[in-house]
Amino acid sequence: MGLVLVAMAAFYAAGLHRSVSLDAVIAHHERLEAAVSAHFAATAAAYFALYALAVAVSFPGASLVTIVGGFLFGPLVGTLLTAVAATLGAGVVFLAARTTLGGILRQRAGRFAARFADGFAANAFSYLLFLRLVPLFPFWLVNVAPALFDVKLRTYIAATAIGILPGTLAYTLVGDGLGGLIEAQEMANPGCAAARTCQIEPGALLTPGLVLAIAALSLAALLPVLVKRLRQRR
Template sequence: MSNQKDKEKAAKAAGGRKGRMLRWMPLGLLLVLLILGVSQGWHHHLSLSEIIRNKQLLQDWVVNHPVRIAVVYMTIYIVAVAVSFPGASLITIAGGFMFGWLFGGMMTIVSATIGATVLFIAARSSLGATLKERAGPFIGKMASGFRQNAFSYLLFLRLTPVFPFWLVNIAPALFNVSLPTYLMATFIGILPGTFAYTFVGAGLGSVVEAQEALNPGCAAAGTCEIELRALITPEIVWALIALGIVALIPALTNHLRQRLAAQGGAGEPHVNRDNNR
């Protein structure tokens, strides 16, 4: 009898370990891809100087193979976002340079949403499950509050360019945000920033031409003095922050309404039914 129970316990423990391994496998695979990319130095190719140096090659690719290059671009972007590879903003600029701000922006938004969703699902299957197992009452209250206003909070995080994109992809998974809410807030939230960067990319050619006039041959040599900080102006950043604050208005209004309702309920006079009989 004891041997049978021991076998059942062992089988249950083995099943638990297998379940945990399966939960962590998607996130582990993304981590392996990230380590592989960094170890191979792929991130060194994500720079303005590389885009400028290869500008003619990129333009020729688009002219000769528009559909194929568009598919390759979107695939690269999806993988880069899913594994949180550094330099997604530069890929966005390259997309605007190659395809124009409108088509480049549309392809980037779709790709970024897909890549972010892949990471969200992977994180929810591992980190979210682990947090549920170990979460205390405080975390539970945070999760409940986040879910009540998930769309507004996510929209704020997406619009405001001060939070790392990879962190915003993972954080909702910890609070069990629904997939439709995550998709909608992500798609809408990245619209302004994405088009701002693709617009910069679309105008990169004229900037390079101006640099070439001052320093002939700098594009091919990769020595044109163009910095990302000079292209992404403070006005753009503050505009995105302002949009993020506007996105918080529904959540703040809801919070204020709940507080006023609670105070109103607490301030109602207590009626002593025994004295009114």
């Protein structure tokens, strides 16, 4: 746990959390694309390591980093790199939360944690899968909560790896289309990328279809839990 705390402190002390922004990506998109073309393996490895670190230190801008991954590596490679790195980083947080700090968190969590406990007791895999699919729950919270209630590591890894795929693919596809948006902005306002005046809002990158697809998958993941509860009542 100490290593995670040290990494978290170093990450924020170095100001890396301020370096990741949509404006920065747009401003340096040509350099980023050139680096990927010239050194694909090295840039992919760097992206993988940075993403895993970002998840381990609970960086709140992981969705934006996922978009960058789609922009740089395309939907297939970008989704693969991001999903594996996110699962690895989440696993580090999970293992860290199973230390003595986890017991302290459980005692202080109160009724909120008890609600999580009921879900994990009913069907740990399906419940965790639902929590991963639903975007209403913070990613860092879902990383920690299962560790407080003795969810098995293999269940945690499997549900995490599967559950983050739809959202990861959605954001990666958004990133894959970012290049076209930048090009359109440059045509309308030449030089706006370097000047950081391109008008591309993060919310405009998401389509209703992607959001509805994630919601549908979330409901599907919850069905086993609902069926089990109905059987228990009968």
